[in-house]
Amino acid sequence: MIRLLRDACLGGFLYGSLTYGTVLSAVHVLHNRLGSTRDALLTYALFSLLYGLWAAAFFGAGALAARVSSRGADPDPDARLRRAVWFGMLAFDLLFWEVFFLYGLTYDQAPFHPGGAGGMVAVLAGLAVLIALVTGGLTWSLFRLLWGIRSRGRLALAVGLCGLLGFLAHATAPAWSGSAPPPAKQPVPKIAVEDTGLKVLLVGLDGADWRVLRPMLAKGELRAFAALMRDGASGDLATLPDSNSAVIWASIYTGLTPERHGALDFYRIQVPGMESRGLFPVHRTYFKELANVVAPLGLARQLPVDRFSLESPPIWEVADRAGLSTGVVDGYFYSFPALASARPESWFFSYGLDALAARGSSHPELFLQPKQLFRDVRPLLSGGDFHWQSKTLLKLLGEREQPRFVNFYTHEPDSAQHFFWKWYQPWYYLGIGDQEEAGKADRIPAMQRDFDRFLAALLARVGPETVVLVASDHGHSPTLIHSLYTQHRHGPPGILLMRGGPVKPGLELSGSHVYDLYPTMLYLLGLPVPEDAAGRVLLDALDPEFVRRHPVRTIPSYGPLGLAPGLPGASRDGGMNALEIEKLKALGYIF
Numbered sequence: 394m395i396r397l398l399r400d401a402c403l404g405g406f407l408y409g410s411l412t413y414g415t416v417l418s419a420v421h422v423l424h425n426r427l428g429s430t431r432d433a434l435l436t437y438a439l440f441s442l443l444y445g446l447w448a449a450a451f452f453g454a455g456a457l458a459a460r461v462s463s464r465g466a467d468p469d470p471d472a473r474l475r476r477a478v479w480f481g482m483l484a485f486d487l488l489f490w491e492v493f494f495l496y497g498l499t500y501d502q503a504p505f506h507p508g509g510a511g512g513m514v515a516v517l518a519g520l521a522v523l524i525a526l527v528t529g530g531l532t533w534s535l536f537r538l539l540w541g542i543r544s545r546g547r548l549a550l551a552v553g554l555c556g557l558l559g560f561l562a563h564a565t566a567p568a569w570s571g572s573a574p575p576p577a578k579q580p581v582p583k584i585a586v587e588d589t590g591l592k593v594l595l596v597g598l599d600g601a602d603w604r605v606l607r608p609m610l611a612k613g614e615l616r617a618f619a620a621l622m623r624d625g626a627s628g629d630l631a632t633l634p635d636s637n638s639a640v641i642w643a644s645i646y647t648g649l650t651p652e653r654h655g656a657l658d659f660y661r662i663q664v665p666g667m668e669s670r671g672l673f674p675v676h677r678t679y680f681k682e683l684a685n686v687v688a689p690l691g692l693a694r695q696l697p698v699d700r701f702s703l704e705s706p707p708i709w710e711v712a713d714r715a716g717l718s719t720g721v722v723d724g725y726f727y728s729f730p731a732l733a734s735a736r737p738e739s740w741f742f743s744y745g746l747d748a749l750a751a752r753g754s755s756h757p758e759l760f761l762q763p764k765q766l767f768r769d770v771r772p773l774l775s776g777g778d779f780h781w782q783s784k785t786l787l788k789l790l791g792e793r794e795q796p797r798f799v800n801f802y803t804h805e806p807d808s809a810q811h812f813f814w815k816w817y818q819p820w821y822y823l824g825i826g827d828q829e830e831a832g833k834a835d836r837i838p839a840m841q842r843d844f845d846r847f848l849a850a851l852l853a854r855v856g857p858e859t860v861v862l863v864a865s866d867h868g869h870s871p872t873l874i875h876s877l878y879t880q881h882r883h884g885p886p887g888i889l890l891m892r893g894g895p896v897k898p899g900l901e902l903s904g905s906h907v908y909d910l911y912p913t914m915l916y917l918l919g920l921p922v923p924e925d926a927a928g929r930v931l932l933d934a935l936d937p938e939f940v941r942r943h944p945v946r947t948i949p950s951y952g953p954l955g956l957a958p959g960l961p962g963a964s965r966d967g968g969m970n971a972l973e974i975e976k977l978k979a980l981g982y983i984f
Contacts, residue, residue, distance in 0.1 A: 409448025428572030625892030
């Protein structure tokens with residue numbers, strides 16, 4: 394039995410490392426455009442180790458299954474090993490591909506659009522059977538090929554060739570990974586500001602969805618939202634498919650595609666000895682989960698993205714460099730560290746400021762500027778993200794002159810909908826009791842009412858020259874198999890509402906995209922629109938006479954602006970990293 398277990402585990406290690414490990418390592422090298430041979434080989438070694446050990450565990454279980462199934466009727470050790478390898482391969486492949494295809498599958502994505510939990514169970518069961526049949530057939534074919542190679546005594550040669558090919562592929566990574574050479578230095582652009590007479594206020598509601606808002610609007614519950622729609626333009630906001638909030642908000646704030654702005658996930662996974670800043674995980678390849686397992690051993694660590702992760706400046710830095718006053722109450726990960734503006738009337742509050750207050754950091758200037766404001770707003774820094782963010786913004790707008798550009802962001806819609814959708818639409822889920830449902834069903838609608846009251850107070854503090862944009866990065870869709878109750882990586886559209894200044898009243902927008910927010914806001918502020926922006930100015934939402942008086946001006950790129958002079962170059966606060974990782978774990982983004 395010991396020999397059988399040893400041979401099966403060795404076979405599993407080779408199978409996992411040479412098939413899954415090599416391929417998924419190459420996928421990550423390509424995804425991250427690693428231009429370093431050293432980093433590519435370290436990635437190869439890590440993936441080979443992780444997937445080798447994982448498969449070895451399955452093959453070891455296969456050995457035990459082979460021993461039990463034989464019941465002494467088949468004393469041939471080779472036959473037992475054959476069964477052990479087959480059981481191990483089948484179990485490993487089935488688990489990987491079933492979860493790969495079914496994990497996070499939403500009702501919107503389901504091929505037959507089931508109306509309730511029973512229908513979704515049927516869809517999932519049918520898909521699971523189909524995946525199992527296809528996977529089982531491919532696994533059987535591969536098993537016969539590998540066992541035939543072993544029977545002919547050429548297994549060691551095949552293993553050696555596969556290992557050599559994997560090594561050579563990763564050693565030559567700079568030639569095939571698409572890594573770009575360092576960009577040539579370009580002159581810092583001079584930003585000519587045109588006086589449009591407008592101010593811009595972006596309200597970012599992460600994950601806000603029309604499927605929640607519209608039924609409440611129909612009942613007359615959300616008066617501020619209704620006023621925005623009546624007096625301005627509104628509609629769906631198309632988003633980036635298979636992307637999470639960190640990727641989408643980076644595109645909203647920079648106007649660039651993920652490949653251009655460089656933030657491809659919530660965090661990088663750094664391997665000891667790497668020259669680069671680390672690897673952005675590729676979705677659904679188990680790298681995240683396996684990396685978490687080996688993190689306590691020091692083989693990997695997670696580094697959340699921040700301002701330094703962006704290859705191009707966010708809009709508030711562009712406005713600041715152009716000499717415009719700015720106000721930021723949270724800009725997600727990209728508002729850390731806080732920008733010390735060139736304009737004395739500007740102010741800046743970073744994502745995670747409430748965590749700073751809770752733990753008493755000795756460096757408040759990394760989280761807010763000017764740091765003297767910390768004493769004024771500290772009593773507000775409790776009760777969750779939206780509480781401190783909304784109270785802080787309303788306090789500043791009530792006590793100070795409104796800056797030309799204001800950015801507000803809250804993650805609360807997304808986090809609350811992830812947690813409470815199960816009770817909001819209980820017919821999509823199994824095992825929801827009436828008593829449990831009654832206590833939680835109103836949490837999502839209640840949150841929308843909070844937003845509506847906030848918007849009403851906010852609109853009362855800004856004048857008609859302020860263009861208010863209320864936008865979400867994506868919507869939500871219920872899912873039955875997920876650590877949370879909704880999913881949005883497949884790209885349900887977000888919301889967009891615009892009001893004020895030249896925005897046409899009562900207009901229903903169509904064809905708007907998250908990429909369009911950045912150039913539109915720049916245009917309204919009187920700033921040139923970069924030619925490398927991925928989106929367009931939403932001119933169809935604006936009064937034609939205003940557009941005639943203020944034609945769109947362009948500039949090649951804002952990328953050469955680099956880091957703003959008022960941005961601290963200090964290293965990240967390690968305490969914040971730990972807290973943000975725990976927050977992401979609580980939301981289900983990290984396991």
